Amino acid sequence: MTSEQHLAPLRMPNRLFAELAAGGGSAAAVAFLERAERARRLLLLRTLLGHLDALPTPLTPVAEAWRVLKEAAERSPEPVERLLLAPATGGWISHMLRRVHGTATGPPLWAEAGHLSALALSACVHAGTETALDIALTGGRLPLPGLGMVQLPGAKAGLTVGRATTAGGELTVTGPRRTTGSVRVTCRPLTRRDDPGKGTWLPLRTLTHAGPDGETPGTVALEDLDPYRDLDDHLPPARLDEDEAREWQRLFGEAARILARPGIPGPGRVDPAMIRAIVPFGRTGVSPPPLPFVQVSASSGDSFGGMLIVRPASALALAETLVHELQHSKLAALLHLFPLLEDDRAERYYAPWRTDPRHLTGLLHGAYAFTGVAGFWRDRLADARSIDAQSAEAVERAGYFFALRRLQSRLAVRTLLTSGRLTVQGRALVSGLARTLDGWLREEVPPAARDRARTAAALHRTEWRLRNVAPAPAATPSHLRFRPDRTSWPDTRTHGFATRPTAPRTADEHLAAGDAAAALVRYADVLADAPAEPHALAGWIVARTILEPGRAARRMLARPEELLEPSPRV
Numbered sequence: 001m002t003s004e005q006h007l008a009p010l011r012m013p014n015r016l017f018a019e020l021a022a023g024g025g026s027a028a029a030v031a032f033l034e035r036a037e038r039a040r041r042l043l044l045l046r047t048l049l050g051h052l053d054a055l056p057t058p059l060t061p062v063a064e065a066w067r068v069l070k071e072a073a074e075r076s077p078e079p080v081e082r083l084l085l086a087p088a089t090g091g092w093i094s095h096m097l098r099r100v101h102g103t104a105t106g107p108p109l110w111a112e113a114g115h116l117s118a119l120a121l122s123a124c125v126h127a128g129t130e131t132a133l134d135i136a137l138t139g140g141r142l143p144l145p146g147l148g149m150v151q152l153p154g155a156k157a158g159l160t161v162g163r164a165t166t167a168g169g170e171l172t173v174t175g176p177r178r179t180t181g182s183v184r185v186t187c188r189p190l191t192r193r194d195d196p197g198k199g200t201w202l203p204l205r206t207l208t209h210a211g212p213d214g215e216t217p218g219t220v221a222l223e224d225l226d227p228y229r230d231l232d233d234h235l236p237p238a239r240l241d242e243d244e245a246r247e248w249q250r251l252f253g254e255a256a257r258i259l260a261r262p263g264i265p266g267p268g269r270v271d272p273a274m275i276r277a278i279v280p281f282g283r284t285g286v287s288p289p290p291l292p293f294v295q296v297s298a299s300s301g302d303s304f305g306g307m308l309i310v311r312p313a314s315a316l317a318l319a320e321t322l323v324h325e326l327q328h329s330k331l332a333a334l335l336h337l338f339p340l341l342e343d344d345r346a347e348r349y350y351a352p353w354r355t356d357p358r359h360l361t362g363l364l365h366g367a368y369a370f371t372g373v374a375g376f377w378r379d380r381l382a383d384a385r386s387i388d389a390q391s392a393e394a395v396e397r398a399g400y401f402f403a404l405r406r407l408q409s410r411l412a413v414r415t416l417l418t419s420g421r422l423t424v425q426g427r428a429l430v431s432g433l434a435r436t437l438d439g440w441l442r443e444e445v446p447p448a449a450r451d452r453a454r455t456a457a458a459l460h461r462t463e464w465r466l467r468n469v470a471p472a473p474a475a476t477p478s479h480l481r482f483r484p485d486r487t488s489w490p491d492t493r494t495h496g497f498a499t500r501p502t503a504p505r506t507a508d509e510h511l512a513a514g515d516a517a518a519a520l521v522r523y524a525d526v527l528a529d530a531p532a533e534p535h536a537l538a539g540w541i542v543a544r545t546i547l548e549p550g551r552a553a554r555r556m557l558a559r560p561e562e563l564l565e566p567s568p569r570v
Contacts, residue, residue, distance in 0.1 A: 021432025023267030087306025254315030268375025276305030301332030
């Protein structure tokens, strides 16, 4: 592995592109994307090294750290390849390129550049080679990518310079003490041995799952230590409590079993081996109890196979999120290979899963991710129907989310196809999604679940327009003009309509129960006091169109903002 090696052009076989365009992707297709990401990462790293070559630093120069890393790679190529392809490594490279171009901030540049020495030390531990490097310590901490973190007891606070040596898989780190003198720690990271009870070595946590043979376990990094595990910013370690780590393992194991489905790979079907790292976000302990659904999740095109997730209480919710975020990783890798669209980055498109207008790239990402999510719920519906003692609630819930996500994704795909901004490859990709979704739209779903999904989709789009779109004068151009006072709003209906209420009380509950007449009365009561309240007005519009379908109803659904007073042009 060298930054100077010639990288042969990558040519994706048509069959692999077709798999990915359909919204899925076999292990071979994902492996091709990973090879492409490796090539891209080496090119970016070569660019970065050129920028850092003359950087003044109290640490080992980056050129020397890179030489050490390459020597370790020659001795032990596989683990060093894993280091290179780790999501956090991609995050570091891209973050550093933003630093040198002045579009990101962080600790002193020389300290962040010193992360290359940490990568080199990890490589040397794996290879068993000898080296000695001057490294950056933060409060006596030295994160070792892919291995864990060294903590020097009683070390000086803040950013300091230390020394690290390796030999035969053993690592010794020395740094300044808080008072006078120095402090030293020696450990063997690969065997996870340290001085018992002193906490000088924190190993990388991993999540295990059943392998393809059902016996050999696979592992996924549960990354709570690496400073570049976030989507951009440098982060301090946030070590999980033991109980929280056990909860992650329990939920991940259950989620992996949910996803373990024999047959042809397709949209919504994820082999956990495709995931490289999960970054727990926002909580380090089991208290307070988490929500049943995933509150926040995210991924970055710089960190292929990595995903940041706030742990939910439900394994089903975690499994859905794994599918969602891996879809983003696959599409990001495709965007690195092909120009899929011409995006002016103007945020003017309706995305059925967002409360704000989106740019075209964001809409494409959403369409690809939620096609995978629709496939996930399609499989859950099939599973629920196949159980001998069928759970009516499970069938209804899976049917609802399958019907909702296929409908929303197809709407986004139509917007993309009619935008006039897709390239040849982009049109081929989006047309593949359309074929998948068109086939799914013909599949049977429990009628009550299907109707709730249609209602929820109509409610979301109606409220989105009421909150975001400015009423247009009769002679205005057809393109949308947005309200200057628009803000984020809580989407309570997407999950609220998942099950049919048995004893409805609120207007939304009556509508979810299929009683549009009762809902209309209750929405009208709210609007009597607040005639333009968007949530109630959206409900009133949708309930009325259910009761009085026709041309006028379709016009009201298409442009609900016309019911509001025109606002100033923006």
